[in-house]
Amino acid sequence: MRVTIVGGGIIGCAVGHELASRGADVRIFDMRGTGRGATQASAGILAPYIEGHIDALLQLGINSLALYDRFLARVSADAQQPVEYERSGSLHIANNDAAAMELAIAARKFAHAGVAHELMPGHDAMRLEPGLSSRMISALLLPMHGYVRAAELTSALAAAAVRCGAHMMTANVEEICGRGPGVVAVKTTAGLIESDAVILAAGCWSGRVAPMTPPVRPVRGQLLHLHFNQRPVSRVVWGSECYLVPWRNGALLVGATVEEAGFDETATAAGVTRLLEASAALLTDIPQARFEAVRVGLRPGTPDELPLIGPSSTMRGVYYATGHYRNGVLLAPLTARLVADLVIDGKRDPELDLVRPDRFGL
Numbered sequence: 001m002r003v004t005i006v007g008g009g010i011i012g013c014a015v016g017h018e019l020a021s022r023g024a025d026v027r028i029f030d031m032r033g034t035g036r037g038a039t040q041a042s043a044g045i046l047a048p049y050i051e052g053h054i055d056a057l058l059q060l061g062i063n064s065l066a067l068y069d070r071f072l073a074r075v076s077a078d079a080q081q082p083v084e085y086e087r088s089g090s091l092h093i094a095n096n097d098a099a100a101m102e103l104a105i106a107a108r109k110f111a112h113a114g115v116a117h118e119l120m121p122g123h124d125a126m127r128l129e130p131g132l133s134s135r136m137i138s139a140l141l142l143p144m145h146g147y148v149r150a151a152e153l154t155s156a157l158a159a160a161a162v163r164c165g166a167h168m169m170t171a172n173v174e175e176i177c178g179r180g181p182g183v184v185a186v187k188t189t190a191g192l193i194e195s196d197a198v199i200l201a202a203g204c205w206s207g208r209v210a211p212m213t214p215p216v217r218p219v220r221g222q223l224l225h226l227h228f229n230q231r232p233v234s235r236v237v238w239g240s241e242c243y244l245v246p247w248r249n250g251a252l253l254v255g256a257t258v259e260e261a262g263f264d265e266t267a268t269a270a271g272v273t274r275l276l277e278a279s280a281a282l283l284t285d286i287p288q289a290r291f292e293a294v295r296v297g298l299r300p301g302t303p304d305e306l307p308l309i310g311p312s313s314t315m316r317g318v319y320y321a322t323g324h325y326r327n328g329v330l331l332a333p334l335t336a337r338l339v340a341d342l343v344i345d346g347k348r349d350p351e352l353d354l355v356r357p358d359r360f361g362l
């Protein structure tokens, strides 16, 4: 089966790897190269119990996190590249009474649902993470959470896809057009390509591929890359104004802004200032860090904050795998499996009901 994937971010590469490893003849198109969209500013947080504020998103996130160990092992083996991935846990911090109340409510829900967690007073959280500011009232530890280095993962997924036979194409896809029974063509800057299936995984640029009109908009995220001589915290820290992700080599990612700025990928002084101030309120050593970079990505936001995964109801052979907003890295393994089951085996997993593109008339 010939499959064209439009978009070489983490979703396009994960779907491409899964399809190629199941024997499909895959072409992945991206004008910028792999991982240059939302993925480049992703902190790679794997935290469904924090970020899954909608029931459907929570369910999808939990299911995808459960696939992560195997997914990472397969990708690293196929790519022959290591990828930094840790289930280091996350510490959700409350710095005021309202936030502490929210953590207590979340902890009660987790206890009821049998989810492993530990709610602790601020001084116990300080013992766990001595670098944190003493202004904490309480903190909620979720040991199953973690992070993956998103850019490393995307480049490993692309390499793994290629080693399974996929082709990476540096060209722009301008239009998807039907070409008779069972054949879909894409008009690209490198010519017309025919295939049996086309998967639209172009993030916030998905609406630029005619005639597709998914309601996916760019939501800018700025992310700081700082560096310490030693890991300043040992797990993901989630505060009310920013989050911190520590890598093994002493790097600390501070994220992220959430801005409606259209397709503008500029890093701004206001964004950097906000993140530096917010992170310094969480971690006392922030002013001593080396400033490495600020990265900017455009997340693909949808009106209900859920992705679009599944077949187009108007164009046969066309599938959506886009609109993952703040959870593309977390949802990559599940998205890859759902799309490959659908495209290769015609199998409709019940999870697809949560993310049907036809909820927007697509």
Ligand code: GLY
Pocket: 043, 045, 051, 221, 255, 256, 299, 325, 326, 327
């Ligand atoms: N998932 C984190 C972010 O979008 O900032």
